[in-house]
Amino acid sequence: MPKDSGMNGVQIPVRPQEAPVQNSISESPEISARWQRQSASPSPPKGFSNAHVMCYRNSMIQALLHIPKLVNWLEDYHDTCPKENRCTICAFQRLSLLYWQTHPNSKDVNQSMAALTANLKTTATLRTWRWSRQQDANEFYMFLVNAMIERHSRSRVVSPFEYRLGVPIRKDVRLEDILKTVTFAPANVSDYECEKCKKKGRATQHARLTTTPDILEIDFLRFQQTGRGVYKKNSSHVPFSSNLDLSAFAEGKSTLQYRLLSVVQHMGSFANGHYRCIAKSPSGVWEELDDSSVRKSRISEAINPGGGWTPYSLFYARVEDDAHLNGHVNGDGQVLQRESEGSRHSNHTSSHKRVKSHM
Numbered sequence: 001m002p003k004d005s006g007m008n009g010v011q012i013p014v015r016p017q018e019a020p021v022q023n024s025i026s027e028s029p030e031i032s033a034r035w036q037r038q039s040a041s042p043s044p045p046k047g048f049s050n051a052h053v054m055c056y057r058n059s060m061i062q063a064l065l066h067i068p069k070l071v072n073w074l075e076d077y078h079d080t081c082p083k084e085n086r087c088t089i090c091a092f093q094r095l096s097l098l099y100w101q102t103h104p105n106s107k108d109v110n111q112s113m114a115a116l117t118a119n120l121k122t123t124a125t126l127r128t129w130r131w132s133r134q135q136d137a138n139e140f141y142m143f144l145v146n147a148m149i150e151r152h153s154r155s156r157v158v159s160p161f162e163y164r165l166g167v168p169i170r171k172d173v174r175l176e177d178i179l180k181t182v183t184f185a186p187a188n189v190s191d192y193e194c195e196k197c198k199k200k201g202r203a204t205q206h207a208r209l210t211t212t213p214d215i216l217e218i219d220f221l222r223f224q225q226t227g228r229g230v231y232k233k234n235s236s237h238v239p240f241s242s243n244l245d246l247s248a249f250a251e252g253k254s255t256l257q258y259r260l261l262s263v264v265q266h267m268g269s270f271a272n273g274h275y276r277c278i279a280k281s282p283s284g285v286w287e288e289l290d291d292s293s294v295r296k297s298r299i300s301e302a303i304n305p306g307g308g309w310t311p312y313s314l315f316y317a318r319v320e321d322d323a324h325l326n327g328h329v330n331g332d333g334q335v336l337q338r339e340s341e342g343s344r345h346s347n348h349t350s351s352h353k354r355v356k357s358h359m
């Protein structure tokens with residue numbers, strides 16, 4: 001990884017969760033969250049060649065191509081695009097179609113990956129990206145999303161991405177416990193002002209998921225700036241499982257369950273490392289996708305890999321239970337919103353009961 005990279009090192013134009021979201025994937029229950037033709041006429045996952053230092057790109061694109069709802073969106077809901085030749089989503093779509101439809105040894109997927117990369121190089125978002133250097137897979141992911149938004153054209157779905165949670169990790173602390181004690185931890189606020197009666201006082205703020213994103217990325221914040229231009233990798237083991245229960249953090253929803261689809265893993269240090277992806281294929285088999293190499297793997301390798309590999313980006317899909325009834329997404333595109341209890345209540349009296357220290 002370059003010295004000026006890392007999660008804290010560069011200016012990221014617009015984070016996906018801050019991007020304006022209209023007609024996101026989560027708002028489109030008609031897009032299936034299941035594999036469709038990929039499971040009907042299976043074509044196995046393919047590797048991407050790595051001429052130089054592109055493993056961050058290869059692993060992240062692999063992780064995304066193993067999200068059924070995203071693939072269905074790319075292939076079926078982005079048609080008749082007037083900007084076809086310039087559009088980044090169209091370039092991604094062509095790659096997805098080839099990836100899931102051609103023979104495993106076809107060179108087409110690599111040509112298509114090269115075409116997507118060439119497209120990205122022409123976007124304002126990625127114009128200054130240093131392609132010749134090792135880069136951070138997560139940073140690439142955020143830039144890719146922004147490039148797609150930058151080049152979007154008239155489409156039924158504008159942005160599929162509104163679902164990234166950066167998680168500060170701690171050694172041997174379970175993901176759920178980090179979410180509970182850090183990401184969604186209650187905070188005491190001394191100058192809370194009640195919206196209705198304008199009374200001021202102390203209150204407890206709770207961070208809640210205000211959307212129920214269909215696809216959720218958990219991003220372990222492993223690269224930390226420890227000094228000027230100095231980054232260190234936190235290789236701590238973080239226990240997590242293939243099922244992620246976010247019910248406790250969901251606003252107005254009784255159950256919110258997620259299931260793991262793909263994991264981008266990193267090996268090595270900040271300055272020198274390698275990425276691969278472990279993902280569940282449409283046939284249900286977990287595969288290790290390491291540049292051009294594709295091997296059978298296991299879910300345990302995705303979650304608890306040995307050999308110096310550390311999980312970095314986890315992609316989960318929401319378990320569809322009552323998706324059509326509760327697929328509500330608010331309009332502001334915020335996945336995570338820190339808000340005061342009582343600030344959004346319709347019943348003023350009950351709000352005072354909920355705000356513990358409101359005086």
Ligand SMILES: [Zn+2]
Nearest residue numbers: 081087089090
């Ligand atoms: Zn397009």
Ligand SMILES: [Zn+2]
Nearest residue numbers: 194196197199
């Ligand atoms: Zn009040």
